[in-house]
Every structure is written in C-alpha cells, then in structure tokens.
Amino acid sequence: KLTTAAAQITKANSSSSWASLQADIEAHIKQAIPMKEPLVVFEPMHHLVFAAPRTTVPALCVASCELVGGHQDQALAAASALLVMQAAAYTHEHLPLTDRPRPKPKGHREYDPNIELLIGDGMIPYAFELLARSNDPTRDYSDRILRVMVEISRAVGSEGLVEGQYRKFLRTQLDNEANIKLEVEKGEGGMHACGAACGAVLGGGSEEEIEKMRKYGLFVGMIQGLLPGVEKAGKGLKKEIEEIRNLALEELEFFEGRNVEVISSFINI
Amino acid sequence: KLTTAAAQITKANSSSSWASLQADIEAHIKQAIPMKEPLVVFEPMHHLVFAAPRTTVPALCVASCELVGGHQDQALAAASALLVMQAAAYTHEHLPLTDRPRPKPKGHREYDPNIELLIGDGMIPYAFELLARSNDPTRDYSDRILRVMVEISRAVGSEGLVEGQYRKFLRTQLDNEANIKLEVEKGEGGMHACGAACGAVLGGGSEEEIEKMRKYGLFVGMIQGLLPGVEKAGKGLKKEIEEIRNLALEELEFFEGRNVEVISSFINI
Numbered sequence: 001k002l003t004t005a006a007a008q009i010t011k012a013n014s015s016s017s018w019a020s021l022q023a024d025i026e027a028h029i030k031q032a033i034p035m036k037e038p039l040v041v042f043e044p045m046h047h048l049v050f051a052a053p054r055t056t057v058p059a060l061c062v063a064s065c066e067l068v069g070g071h072q073d074q075a076l077a078a079a080s081a082l083l084v085m086q087a088a089a090y091t092h093e094h095l096p097l098t099d100r101p102r103p104k105p106k107g108h109r110e111y112d113p114n115i116e117l118l119i120g121d122g123m124i125p126y127a128f129e130l131l132a133r134s135n136d137p138t139r140d141y142s143d144r145i146l147r148v149m150v151e152i153s154r155a156v157g158s159e160g161l162v163e164g165q166y167r168k169f170l171r172t173q174l175d176n177e178a179n180i181k182l183e184v185e186k187g188e189g190g191m192h193a194c195g196a197a198c199g200a201v202l203g204g205g206s207e208e209e210i211e212k213m214r215k216y217g218l219f220v221g222m223i224q225g226l227l228p229g230v231e232k233a234g235k236g237l238k239k240e241i242e243e244i245r246n247l248a249l250e251e252l253e254f255f256e257g258r259n260v261e262v263i264s265s266f267i268n269i
Numbered sequence: 270k271l272t273t274a275a276a277q278i279t280k281a282n283s284s285s286s287w288a289s290l291q292a293d294i295e296a297h298i299k300q301a302i303p304m305k306e307p308l309v310v311f312e313p314m315h316h317l318v319f320a321a322p323r324t325t326v327p328a329l330c331v332a333s334c335e336l337v338g339g340h341q342d343q344a345l346a347a348a349s350a351l352l353v354m355q356a357a358a359y360t361h362e363h364l365p366l367t368d369r370p371r372p373k374p375k376g377h378r379e380y381d382p383n384i385e386l387l388i389g390d391g392m393i394p395y396a397f398e399l400l401a402r403s404n405d406p407t408r409d410y411s412d413r414i415l416r417v418m419v420e421i422s423r424a425v426g427s428e429g430l431v432e433g434q435y436r437k438f439l440r441t442q443l444d445n446e447a448n449i450k451l452e453v454e455k456g457e458g459g460m461h462a463c464g465a466a467c468g469a470v471l472g473g474g475s476e477e478e479i480e481k482m483r484k485y486g487l488f489v490g491m492i493q494g495l496l497p498g499v500e501k502a503g504k505g506l507k508k509e510i511e512e513i514r515n516l517a518l519e520e521l522e523f524f525e526g527r528n529v530e531v532i533s534s535f536i537n538i
Contacts, residue, residue, distance in 0.1 A: 038427075038428070038432055038435075040435065041427040041428070041431065041432060041435065042427065045427060085394075088390075092386060092387075092390055095366065095386065096366065096367040097364065097365065097366060097367070097382040097383060097386060098365040098366070098367060098382055113367055114366060114435075115435075117361060117364065117366060117386075118361075118431050118434055118435055119427070119431075120390070121357075121358070121361055121389070121393070121431055122426045122431040124390070124393040124394060125354075125393060125397075125421070125422040125423075125425050125426040126422060126426050126427060128394075128397050128418055128422050129418070129419055129422030129423065129426065132415045132416075132418040132419045132422065133419055135412070135415045137412055142411035142414075142415050143404070143406055143411050145411075145415060146401045146404045146411050146414060146415065147401075149397055149398070149401040149418070150398055150401045150402055152394070153394040153395060153397050153398030153401065154394075154398065156394050157391045157394040157395050157398065158307075158310040158311065158314060158388070158391035158392075158395060159307070159310070162387050162388075162390055162391040163307055163310055165387055166307075166309065166310065166383075166384075166387055169383055
C-alpha cells in the first residue's frame with residue numbers, strides 16, 4: 001500500500017531531500033536579491049531574508065511542482081517569493097511597538113525599528129516583483145503566475161498569515177485550544193497549503209491535483225505548527241498529529257504510481 | 270501652441286476632472302474591499318484605506334490609460350492598487366515605534382499599533398490581489414498586468430517609496446535641499462511616474478507613449494511634492510516649479526491632436 005511504503009521510505013530521506021530543495025531555493029534568492037545601492041536598504045533586506053527561520057513552505061512548493069510533472073525552474077520564483085514573504089512577516093512580528101515589548105530576537109542582528117519596519121514593507125512588494133519578473137512571455141505562463149499571485153496574496157494577507165499573527169498576539173487573552181488550532185491553521189497550515197497549491201499550478205497540474213496538493217499542504221503545515229507544543233500537551237495532541245499524518249497520506253494516494261518520495265517526506269520533517 | 274492652450278483650458282477644469290476620476294476609483298474600491306469576516310481585520314482595513322490622504326496618483330493612472338486610447342475599466346484595478354499601497358505606506362508611517370514618537374494622526378481614528386502594523390501588512394498583498402484578480406483571461410491582458418505589477422513593486426518598494434520614507438525620517442539629520450528633492454523624487458515623483466506609466470501600459474500604449482507618460486508623471490509628482498514648501502522657501506522654489514511645469518507640458522506635445530484636456534489638468538491641481 002502506497003501510504004505505508006511511502007512513509008517508510010521517506011523517514012530516512014526526509015531531511016536530505018528537503019535540505020537539497022531548500023539549498024536550491026536559497027541559491028536562487030541570493031542571485032535574485034542584489035547587493036546594490038541604496039545599501040542602507042539592500043544590506044538589511046539581504047540579511048533579514050536569510051535571518052528568518054527556515055520553513056518547509058518554499059521547498060514544498062517546488063516538490064509539488066515536480067510531483068505534477070513540472071520542472072523545478074517553474075516553481076523557484078514562487079518558492080523564493082514565499083520565503084521572502086515569511087521573512088517579512090517574521091521581521092514585523094519582532095518589531096518593537098509602543099504597545100508590545102520587543103520580542104527577543106532569535107539570533108538575528110538588530111537594526112533600528114524604523115529600518116526593520118521599512119525593510120519589511122519593502123520585502124512584500126519585492127516578493128511579488130520576483131514572481132512577476134519570472135514571467136517568460138514566450139512560454140505563455142502569465143496566467144499561471146497571476147493565479148499564484150492571488151493565492152499568495154490571500155495566504156499572506158488579511159485572511160491568512162495576518163489573521164494568524166493577530167491570533168498569536170491575542171493568545172494571552174484567548175489561550176484556548178480552539179484559538180491555537182485556528183492560529184496554526186491560518187499560519188503554518190495556510191502557508192503550506194498555499195505553497196503546495198502554487199507549485200501544482202505552476203507545474204501545470206489539473207484542478208484536482210491542485211486541490212489535492214492544497215489539502216496535503218494544509219496537513220503538512222498543521223503537523224509542523226502543532227509539533228512544538230506536543231511535549232507540553234501530552235498524548236491527546238500526539239494522537240491528533242498522527243491522525244493528521246494519515247489524512248495527509250490519504251491525499252497522496254491520488255498520485256499512486258508517481259514518484260511520491262520527495263513530497264511524502266514533508267510529513268516526517 | 271498646444272502647451273499654452275492646454276494650460277489655459279485646464280486651469281478651470283482641473284479640479285473637476287480629477288475629482289470625477291477619483292470618485293470612480295473610490296467606488297471601485299468600496300466594491301472591491303468587502304466588509305466581511307474577520308471584521309477585526311476588514312473593518313480597520315476599510316477605514317484606513319479611506320482615511321489616508323488622497324493623492325492624484327490613481328486618477329493619473331486612469332487618465333493616462335484613456336490618453337493612449339484605453340478604456341477606464343482597464344486601469345481601475347491598478348489605480349485602486351496604487352491607492353491601497355499609498356494608504357498602507359501612510360498607515361505604517363504613522364505607527365508608533367519605540368524609536369520614534371507617534372506622529373500626530375491626521376484625522377484618522379486610532380487603532381492599536383499592533384493592528385495598524387498588521388493591517389498595513391495585509392493591505393500590500395491585497396493591493397496586488399486586486400490587480401491580479403482583474404485579469405480577464407479571455408482578453409489576454411495578463412502580460413500587461415504582470416508588467417504593471419513589476420512597475421508598482423519597484424515604485425512602492427526599496428528603491429522607491431520605501432527609500433523616500435527613509436529619507437523623510439532622516440530629514441532632521443540631513444535637512445538640505447538635495448535630500449528634500451530626492452525624497453520628493455522617490456516619493457510623490459516616483460509614485461506619479463509609476464501611476465502614469467501603468468495607465469499607459471494597461472491602455473495599450475506604445476513604448477514611447479509609456480515613457481512619455483512616465484516622465485510626465487514624474488514632473489506632476491515633483492510639482493505636488495514641492496508645492497507645500499513653496500511659501501516658506503520663497504521665489505527660488507516657485508520658479509523651479511514653474512520650470513518643471515513647462516517640462517511636463519513639453520512631454521504632452523508628443524500627444525498633439527489627441528484630447529489632452531484631462532491629463533494636462535494634473536499640473537494645475
């Protein structure tokens with residue numbers, strides 16, 4: 001049976017295939033974000049993009065593109081845009097506002113808050129620019145790229161990541177399980193769903209494949225969002241994560257007969 | 270001679286034609302930004318979009334589209350995106366960070382800084398979404414829309430508006446004329462240049478028409494950015510603005526024989 005076999009194969013390879021995709025994406029971004037004037041802008045932008053914690057969203061986007069028969073090149077710009085978007089969100093999340101204490105920086109050098117605000121504001125359009133510029137009029141992909149832009153706008157915007165961040169800030173007031181799950185769903189879940197769906201769109205997947213990948217991505221993100229709390233929460237959450245993992249594998253059954261090795265590794269990271 | 274004639278005609282009509290285009294754009298946005306759940310996000314977004322001071326950038330975009338033979342409908346989404354982008358920049362400019370005092374709000378209701386940060390972050394992708402969604406695959410405009418996205422990314426991003434804002438924050442330290450001019454060029458100038466160029470792209474203008482409109486927009490923005498300082502600065506600046514106005518009119522000579530009434534009105538607002 002595919003699901004079990006896939007899970008077995010990929011426990012061993014999961015970190016290596018993810019890391020290899022991630023390396024390709026970072027190489028692409030290093031080339032795409034120039035170190036140029038005004039250095040006062042591009043130096044911190046460069047730094048803050050790579051200082052944000054890695055997530056598996058960009059790599060999932062590339063893996064999904066390859067699963068539906070696309071080539072890695074078709075998804076690299078979208079994967080990079082997703083990485084830059086998440087870095088922008090991380091930068092702003094760590095901004096000291098007068099109504100919240102400055103969160104501890106997790107190992108990234110600090111700039112003046114003013115700069116971090118502005119750089120974050122610059123990163124969001126820059127991510128869209130990366131994507132828009134990847135259009136190759138001779139290949140007639142522009143409709144796919146525009147569709148991916150709508151997907152990404154929604155995932156990072158007011159009904160997605162922004163809502164997730166808002167819920168995170170509210171957490172002290174509303175620290176119940178339902179809120180945490182919604183936060184994870186809007187945050188890690190929504191971003192992974194978006195990444196996987198975008199990869200499938202760019203790789204030329206059918207509507208059915210795109211929706212399967214969207215669901216698979218949601219489950220991958222839910223697992224990753226819930227895992228950090230598992231030790232504190234105990235058995236109930238552990239069981240729940242196992243159930244989500246099974247739901248994820250069910251989505252992959254649709255792709256039986258294709259090479260699901262890389263894509264299925266994401267539920268074991 | 271066109272330039273003088275145009276200037277004469279339009280001094281009388283300038284405010285009415287600008288206001289009429291602006292009203293069309295705002296009606297479009299009111300329809301496009303829904304009042305829906307999560308209300309905690311969409312209510313302030315709606316409010317903050319309309320609370321930001323009006324600029325002539327969106328209307329110039331529509332006027333430029335019409336000048337090159339396009340229809341208003343082709344430019345309304347881009348004009349709306351530009352308005353939302355400027356509202357996002359305005360919102361973040363008024364955010365109280367720990368390293369700067371909260372600027373006086375200019376007549377808009379205050380939300381918690383946290384909300385204003387997040388809403389601003391949500392507005393930028395939303396603006397791109399408005400534009401991406403305006404794509405009508407049956408009309409094959411997607412390449413034009415992607416090109417406009419690159420234009421807008423650059424104008425609002427790290428080499429454009431963000432750099433202008435950075436220079437504005439530096440102003441106290443570097444309050445010399447050269448810095449103010451660069452700030453205006455990157456701010457009002459760059460945004461108007463972008464708006465006018467985008468309108469020409471969407472209206473199907475030739476490369477030459479697009480570049481003429483870009484220059485014209487830059488001059489329009491320079492005039493509007495410099496005008497507020499004119500009383501303090503005295504005669505020198507007044508003369509300079511008059512020179513910029515003449516340069517703007519020169520760009521319009523290229524369009525002799527077409528209806529330049531609306532577009533030329535922007536130098537007299």
